[in-house]
Amino acid sequence: MMAAAEKFVEADNAEAIITRIEHKSRKIESLLKQNKPVEALKTALEGSSHMICDERCKSANWIVVHRALMAIKDVEGMFSSLDPEYYDILMKYLYGGLSTGDRPTCDQCLRIHEKLTERAGLGCILRSLADTVNAI
């Protein structure tokens, strides 16, 4: 009885999250049009840990983050304006991108990964490996 009630709440929650992700996606498109890729990436990464309750939300959020990642042209420049609080979640999404096998995505993720490791250190990588609770 309780489990059924919980499932019902979760489904509701999932719909709410999907709506939030769609809203995020529109905001990102507009930021990209204004030539602000770093702001777009920050928007994409923000709140990601709260938006991943089921597979649908995970893939919806991934699509949004992927869009923002691929729009980055100046990786060095990006890091000068990206706050360190985003490093860990960015690393998780980079590994997500590297697992796709899609050449442009992998190239971009490898490029960003190199710079991110320089900035954030090996601890960042280890945290993305060890965090089994908030897997993206």
Add this chain to the structure above:
Amino acid sequence: MPFMTSPELLLNPVLICRNEAEKCLIETSINSLRISLKVKQADELENILAKKFLRFLSMRAEAFQVLRRKPVQGYDISFLITNYHCEELQKQKLIDFIVQFMEDIDKEISELKMSVSTRGRLVATEFLKQF
């Protein structure tokens, strides 16, 4: 290996793809690490050469200690590094070995391919001289 019995001892597996054909899967647990590689095989000849060469290495896995006899499903070769290996062997040297292996494997297969083509050409030339 706690793979089947205690999922809380496993960390997130990491799959790194260079492109559609080459990838590396790293699966970690608290006391061991499995690295599986899929090497580039551009044509049928490279496919055969890679398979033969890597099977040759895997059969001699004991000599390597960190090599696995059978690669993980979907990959060409697998390394298994346990905490015992880390106690006996130097960690940095282990890392260098794996990285060197990955760098050299493509070169190795290209050299094998070239030597097969060269031998083929020599044999064909000699054979056709009699006509």
